[in-house]
Structure formats: C-alpha cells, structure tokens
Amino acid sequence: MSRPQAPACIEDPPPGTLPRLARAQLHEVHAAAEDWASALAFAFGMVDAEKARPVLLLRPRRKGAGFVPCGEGLRALGVDPARLVIVDARNDAALLRAGLDAARSSGPAAVLMESWGPMREYDLVASRRLILAAEGSRIPVVILRGDAEPRSSAAHTRWTVSSAPSAPLEMRAPGATTLLVELVRRRGGPAGQRWRLEWNEDHGGFRELPLDTQPATEERGPPLPGTVVPLSAVRTRAPLRRTA
Amino acid sequence: MRQGLSSGMTLADARARSPDLATAPHDPIADARVLEQLAGAMIAFTPLVALDAPDGLLLDVTGCAHLFGGEEALVRRVVKEVGPTTRHALAPHSAAARALARFGGKDDVRTLPVAALELDEGALSGLRRAGLETLGDLAARPMAGLAARFGELAVSRLRAILGETGSPVIPVRLTEPIRLETRFPEPLGRTDDALEVVEDMLTQAGRTMEQRQLGGRRWAVTLHRSDNQRRRLVVETGLAVRDPGAVMRLLRERIDTLSDPLDPGFGFDAITLAVLHADHLPSRQILLESGKEENADNVSALVDQLSVRLGEDSVRRLIPRDRHLPEKAQALVPALRLRGAPWPEPEDMPPRPLLLLDPPQPVEVIAGVPDSPPQRFRWKGRLHDVILAEGPERIGAEWWLKRGGHMPGAAGETRDYYRIEDGAGRRYWIFRHGLFSEKPDPRWYLHGLFP
Known part of the structure; x- marks a missing residue:
C-alpha cells in the first residue's frame, strides 16, 4: 500500500473496547434474514453520524414480502424518522451506483446500504471506491449483507450481528434489545472479539453486557407440557464398556 | 331558476320545491381557481381581462372586436369558450356592463331595476317605497337628495353605471412564461454541443428568474431534429433552483437513463427550453468567505439526482x-x-418493531384459547418456541371507514398483538386476526421484527 497505516493515536480506544462505526470508513455488517432488524438496529445505533442531517437507507428491490422500516421503532433507537430517506434500487449495480453517489455527497449524515445474497458486483474495486468516496465526504458508509458469505473487500470492519436472548422483564415479557456482535475483521487492528450489547433507552446507546452470563434457562423456559428429562451425565459421558 | 330556486335559500326549502335536486358543497377556493383559469383563457380575445369577483370576468374589447369579425362574433366565440350558462353584456364602460350582465335588461342601463346598484336591503326597500323602480327614475332626481337619503354609495354607483364617472378596468397581469428558443443556421451534429447550448439557455433563464425572484421546479428541454423529430426531456427538482449546473446534472442523468438513447441524426435545428413550474425563490446572499451560495438542505441535490435516475417513487x-x-x-x-x-411527540404506547412485514405473513401458531400468547409458531417452515411473551395489545378495526361498520358485529376483525421472543433470542410482533367471539378460527400473522 502506498499510504502508510495511521499510527495509533491517543484518541484510539484501548484494545478490547467496542469500536463505533466510524466516519470516513466503510463497514460491513453480516446478518441472517431473521436477524435483519438486529442488523439495522446495530447500524443505526452504532454509526457515528451527525444528529440533525438525513440518513440514507438504500435497498434493492425484492420480490415478495418486503420489510418496511417503522417510524415508531426507529424512534425507539433514537433516530428521528423524518431524517430517514429510503432509496429503492432496481438491482445490485444500481444500488452500488446510488450508494457511491450518496457517499460522495456530503449531505447525508450516514449511508446505509442493504444487500442480499452473494452480490457479485461488490468486490475489492467497488468497496475501494466506496471508501474513497467516504473519505472525501467524511461520512460513514455501512453495507448490510443479508444471507451472504463474506467476500474479500476493502472494508475497514466486518461484523456479524445476531439477536440474543434478552433479560426478561416482569411478567415474562421480552426485555430490551439485545444483540450478539462479533468483529470478524478489522483493518489495522485486532479482530475476533465478541460482545453482547443491550440497548439502553435512558442513555440512547448500546451497553456492553458480560458475554457468558446467559439468562438462566430454568428461569426462562416456560413449563411446557411433557418436558423431557435430560439424559444424565453418566449415560452421555461414560466411555462404553467392552462387553467382550 | 325555473323551479323557483334562488341563491341564499335553505337546503330543506330547495329540496321541498325540487325533490331530485343534486347538491354539492360550496368550494369558494376552487371557484376562484376556475375563474382565474378562465381569465387566463380570455387572453386570447383581449390583453385586458379583469376579475369581477366572485363569479364574473370583465373583458376590455376596445379595438379587439374587428379581429374576430365584429362584436357579435366575438361574443359568440367567448360564450362558446366559457360555456352556455354564461350571461354577458356589452357596454361602453365596465360598471354598466357588469350591471347589465347581472341584472338583465336591454342595452339601456336606465331601464335596469334599482337592485343593480347592489346596495343593502334597507336602502333598496327605501328606494322602492319611494316609488323609484328603475335607474332612469333615479337619474331624473337631484343627486344631492339621493345622497342625503340613501347614502353616498348609491350616488357613486349610479353615476358609475350611467358613465358619469370612470370605472377603470384593473387587468389581471399574467406573468409571461419563461421560454427560450435557440435556432441554428446549421444543424448541430453532436449531442454535447447541443447540451452546451442548453446550458447557456439555462443561464439566461436563471437570470430572468432571478429578476422575478423565482426558481424552477420543472424544466422541459425540447430538441428539434432537422428531420422534424422531437425529443422532449423533462426534469424535476424537489426545491426551486436557478443554478444551471444543478439542472444540467439532472439533464445528463436523464439522458443516461433514456431507454431510447438520444440520437442527433442529421443534427438539431432548434432547441427550446421552458420552465413549466416555478416557485418563489428569493435571491440568496453569497457568503463572503467561500463565495458559494448558502445551502440549507444539503441532501436535496442528491434526492433530485436519485429521483431522476431511479424514478420519483424510488426515493x-x-x-x-x-x-x-x-x-x-x-x-x-x-x-x-x-x-x-x-x-408528533411520542405517545405512551407499547413498543413498535423496527421492521414491519409488508404484507403481514401468515404463520401457523399453537396458542391457548381464547386470549393466550402463542406457545409455538411455524414461519417459513421453521418451528419457533416462544419463551417470553407480552400482550395482548388490542387494536380494533377502523369501523368508521367501513360501510355499516357501526352495526354490532360488522366492525371488522380486531387484532391482538403480542411481542414474543423465541428460543434463539429473536423478537417478533405477531397478531391474531380476530377474536374468538368474532370468528371461529382466527388466523395468526407475523407483522414485524424487533431488533
């Protein structure tokens, strides 16, 4: 690379802390279709964007039933729905072109691009173009990839996001938004960390939870009729005895 | 009229006289708009058209009638243009024409009834009680006495109708549409050259609009080819603009997305540019430091560009x-x-999902009867066990939009929404369409995904 890697500055967060989706960078967020709301919530909640300017959400047109962002739901994530501009592109090529134009203009606060499947047009060249555009306009660009295998790209970070069981409220109601995120790849930094994040409505941001404390299953599980007694450890772990 | 109906009558009275009366609510704004449109159409007959509120038009046809073959022919054409229900009159001045058109009578204003003065009811009945029925009767009296008894207004109206004082026509000034045309002695063979000419025309149009404090919202460029083919390119902007560069970007975008590419053929003979829709756009202060114009909504240029490329309904x-x-x-x-x-400010209501499924997708659900949250559901062939649930949030059907919806049992199906979490930690918004009291076997639908 012609450009040397920027040295770690004093503002850089210490290793292990959760990095935000920083400005002037390209970020990839991978998620399954069932976790799409979580991926969007992660993107909206973590993106480092100005509060007043519009956010562009670009989506390819899909056949059959589609998702529509819900204004009230956006507001719960601290995003004013009036700021959202939704762009429907004909296909992936048009999506990337529109995304590039959006990233070049310094108008929007952030550009989020939804994409589904392999998306052949998104490669090293396309991602590099997006980065150059984002560096010029100093806005963050996030590409959300649904049901896709990670492909080599020039993106600064790559995340996988999925929903995680929430801490139940009273009366066994589902709790606050809880996500399980993994930083799969990061340019010029360590990767592979995982976090459990919970949306904190009072502070309007994600809060880190300890990774291992899953809510105890016996508290969570409803008394389902005909629950099967688990196999005992002796039966499963004991080596088979030779009979002969 | 023929059935004894008149304006100002109550509806019940009118219906009693004419039972099969068609009625419509009065819309003065729409009426005014139609009148303005008519005034615009009358410009074909005379440049001096005035609005005579609320439902009349005054045309000053001095020196115009001979162009249409005399006054009668002119009137015939005007009436044909406007519609057969028009009442019209010709008079040497506007007050007399107005009185004649509204209050009938022959060409002589002296035979008009005193109602043509359009005074209030008290003054009119006073005139009638004094035995003064027509304007001719009034004109024969001394004016000073009339002014003393019936007010100065009566005298000034009378003198205006008789033509003793002037009654000027204040014409509607129609703004000239912004339209530019360039003709070439030799056809232009390259599209790029043509676009340069268009840019010059846009600069000129921008100057004209700046004088009028306008900005264009809809622009049409017509390219006339030498073989009489025409190509029309229309671009629209979300905000009024005068900047030729912004319009040129949109035009180039439009040319790129044409399904039938622009072909100069044997060259372009002429190019016309028209601003089809303009809005008020005040002159902007130029910032001293950067020399650029201030830009309030900085995403509008991007929205225009994407709207042109992907279609208006895609942004x-x-x-x-x-x-x-x-x-x-x-x-x-x-x-x-x-x-x-x-x-609006958020109300205190149960949470809404981040994504709504459009349309809601039917799911198979196992749930307790009648009002229990689902225990297990199958979506896209996959089984989900419900671990946590909250609800129901009951949302009634919009019975007020339904014909007969206020009758018991006809309101439509009530929805019971539950917020649920499955074993994998995914949160859904699911609803039962209908209560068990409304229908025997209500279906369940998945309507949203919570993050």
Missing part, C-alpha cells in the same frame, strides 16, 4: 399518519414532493 421518506392500524400509521411518500414532515 421516499416516512411520514406519520393519524391512523391506528400499524401499517397505516405511516406512509412512504416521494422525497421530491415533500421535505421531512415532523413526527
């Missing part, structure tokens, strides 16, 4: 609507038409 914003059903509580509208509508 949209969310607006709130005052409805109860979740899928109708918001709408997606083209961002070109509307700049972010403010959302």
Whole structure:
C-alpha cells in the first residue's frame, strides 16, 4: 500500500473496547434474514453520524414480502424518522451506483446500504471506491449483507450481528434489545472479539453486557407440557464398556 | 331558476320545491381557481381581462372586436369558450356592463331595476317605497337628495353605471412564461454541443428568474431534429433552483437513463427550453468567505439526482399518519414532493418493531384459547418456541371507514398483538386476526421484527 497505516493515536480506544462505526470508513455488517432488524438496529445505533442531517437507507428491490422500516421503532433507537430517506434500487449495480453517489455527497449524515445474497458486483474495486468516496465526504458508509458469505473487500470492519436472548422483564415479557456482535475483521487492528450489547433507552446507546452470563434457562423456559428429562451425565459421558 | 330556486335559500326549502335536486358543497377556493383559469383563457380575445369577483370576468374589447369579425362574433366565440350558462353584456364602460350582465335588461342601463346598484336591503326597500323602480327614475332626481337619503354609495354607483364617472378596468397581469428558443443556421451534429447550448439557455433563464425572484421546479428541454423529430426531456427538482449546473446534472442523468438513447441524426435545428413550474425563490446572499451560495438542505441535490435516475417513487421518506392500524400509521411518500414532515411527540404506547412485514405473513401458531400468547409458531417452515411473551395489545378495526361498520358485529376483525421472543433470542410482533367471539378460527400473522 502506498499510504502508510495511521499510527495509533491517543484518541484510539484501548484494545478490547467496542469500536463505533466510524466516519470516513466503510463497514460491513453480516446478518441472517431473521436477524435483519438486529442488523439495522446495530447500524443505526452504532454509526457515528451527525444528529440533525438525513440518513440514507438504500435497498434493492425484492420480490415478495418486503420489510418496511417503522417510524415508531426507529424512534425507539433514537433516530428521528423524518431524517430517514429510503432509496429503492432496481438491482445490485444500481444500488452500488446510488450508494457511491450518496457517499460522495456530503449531505447525508450516514449511508446505509442493504444487500442480499452473494452480490457479485461488490468486490475489492467497488468497496475501494466506496471508501474513497467516504473519505472525501467524511461520512460513514455501512453495507448490510443479508444471507451472504463474506467476500474479500476493502472494508475497514466486518461484523456479524445476531439477536440474543434478552433479560426478561416482569411478567415474562421480552426485555430490551439485545444483540450478539462479533468483529470478524478489522483493518489495522485486532479482530475476533465478541460482545453482547443491550440497548439502553435512558442513555440512547448500546451497553456492553458480560458475554457468558446467559439468562438462566430454568428461569426462562416456560413449563411446557411433557418436558423431557435430560439424559444424565453418566449415560452421555461414560466411555462404553467392552462387553467382550 | 325555473323551479323557483334562488341563491341564499335553505337546503330543506330547495329540496321541498325540487325533490331530485343534486347538491354539492360550496368550494369558494376552487371557484376562484376556475375563474382565474378562465381569465387566463380570455387572453386570447383581449390583453385586458379583469376579475369581477366572485363569479364574473370583465373583458376590455376596445379595438379587439374587428379581429374576430365584429362584436357579435366575438361574443359568440367567448360564450362558446366559457360555456352556455354564461350571461354577458356589452357596454361602453365596465360598471354598466357588469350591471347589465347581472341584472338583465336591454342595452339601456336606465331601464335596469334599482337592485343593480347592489346596495343593502334597507336602502333598496327605501328606494322602492319611494316609488323609484328603475335607474332612469333615479337619474331624473337631484343627486344631492339621493345622497342625503340613501347614502353616498348609491350616488357613486349610479353615476358609475350611467358613465358619469370612470370605472377603470384593473387587468389581471399574467406573468409571461419563461421560454427560450435557440435556432441554428446549421444543424448541430453532436449531442454535447447541443447540451452546451442548453446550458447557456439555462443561464439566461436563471437570470430572468432571478429578476422575478423565482426558481424552477420543472424544466422541459425540447430538441428539434432537422428531420422534424422531437425529443422532449423533462426534469424535476424537489426545491426551486436557478443554478444551471444543478439542472444540467439532472439533464445528463436523464439522458443516461433514456431507454431510447438520444440520437442527433442529421443534427438539431432548434432547441427550446421552458420552465413549466416555478416557485418563489428569493435571491440568496453569497457568503463572503467561500463565495458559494448558502445551502440549507444539503441532501436535496442528491434526492433530485436519485429521483431522476431511479424514478420519483424510488426515493421516499416516512411520514406519520393519524391512523391506528400499524401499517397505516405511516406512509412512504416521494422525497421530491415533500421535505421531512415532523413526527408528533411520542405517545405512551407499547413498543413498535423496527421492521414491519409488508404484507403481514401468515404463520401457523399453537396458542391457548381464547386470549393466550402463542406457545409455538411455524414461519417459513421453521418451528419457533416462544419463551417470553407480552400482550395482548388490542387494536380494533377502523369501523368508521367501513360501510355499516357501526352495526354490532360488522366492525371488522380486531387484532391482538403480542411481542414474543423465541428460543434463539429473536423478537417478533405477531397478531391474531380476530377474536374468538368474532370468528371461529382466527388466523395468526407475523407483522414485524424487533431488533
């Protein structure tokens, strides 16, 4: 690379802390279709964007039933729905072109691009173009990839996001938004960390939870009729005895 | 009229006289708009057209009649243009013409009834009680006495109708449409050259619009080819603009997305540019430091560009609507038409998902009867066990929009929404369409995904 890697500055967060989706960078967020709301919530909640300017959400047109962002739901994530501009592109090529134009203009606060499947047009060249555009306009660009295998790209970070069981409220109601995120790849930094994040409505941001404390299953599980007694450890772990 | 109906009558009275009367609510704004349009159409007959509120037009046809073959022919053409219900009159001045058209009579204003003075009811009945029926009777009396008894207005109206004082016509000034045309002695063979000419024309149009404090919203460029083919390119902007560069970007975008590419053929003979829709756009202060114009909404140029390329319906914003059903509580509208509508302050209501499924997808559900949350559901062939659930949030059907919806049992199906979490930690918004009291076997639908 012609450009040397920027040295770690004093503002850089210490290793292990959760990095935000920083400005002037390209970020990839991978998620399954069932976790799409979580991926969007992660993107909206973590993106480092100005509060007043519009956010562009670009989506390819899909056949059959589609998702529509819900204004009230956006507001719960601290995003004013009036700021959202939704762009429907004909296909992936048009999506990337529109995304590039959006990233070049310094108008929007952030550009989020939804994409589904392999998306052949998104490669090293396309991602590099997006980065150059984002560096010029100093806005963050996030590409959300649904049901896709990670492909080599020039993106600064790559995340996988999925929903995680929430801490139940009273009366066994589902709790606050809880996500399980993994930083799969990061340019010029360590990767592979995982976090459990919970949306904190009072502070309007994600809060880190300890990774291992899953809510105890016996508290969570409803008394389902005909629950099967688990196999005992002796039966499963004991080596088979030779009979002969 | 023939059945004894008149304006100012009560509806019940009118219906009693004519039972099969068709009625429509009065819309004065629409009436005024139609009148203005008619005034615009009358410009074909004379340059001096005045509005005679609320329902009349005054045309000064001095020196115009001979162009149409005399006054009678002119009147015939005007009446044909406007419609057969028109009442018209010709008179040497506007007050007399107005009185003659509205209060009938022959060409002589002296035979008109005193009602033509359009005084209030008290003064009119006073005139009639004094035995003064026509304007001719009035004109024979000394004016000073009339002014003393019936007010100065009576005298000034009378003198205007008789033509003793002037009654000027204040014409509607129609603004000249902004339209430019360039003709070439030799046809232009290259599209790029033609676009340069268009840019020059846009600069000229921008100057004209700046004088009028206008900015264009809709622009049409017509390229006339030497073989008489025409190509028309129309671009629209969300905000009024005068900047030729912004319009040129949109035009180039439009040319790129043409299904039938622009072909100069044997060259372009002429190019016309028209501003089809303009809005008020005040002159902007130029910032001293950067020399650039201030830019308030910096995403509008991008919205214009994407709207031209992908279609107006592909670039949209969310607006709130005052409805109860979740899928109708918001709408997606083209961002070109509307700049972010403010959302109302959040009410204290149960949480809404981040994504709504459009349309809601049917799911198979195992749930207790009648009002229990689902225990297990199957979506897209996969089984989900419900671990946590909250609800129901009951949302009634919009019975007030339904014909006969106020009758018991005809209101439509009530929805019971549950917020549920499955074993994998995914949160869904699911509803039962109908109560068990409303229908025997209500179906379940998945309507949203919570993050």
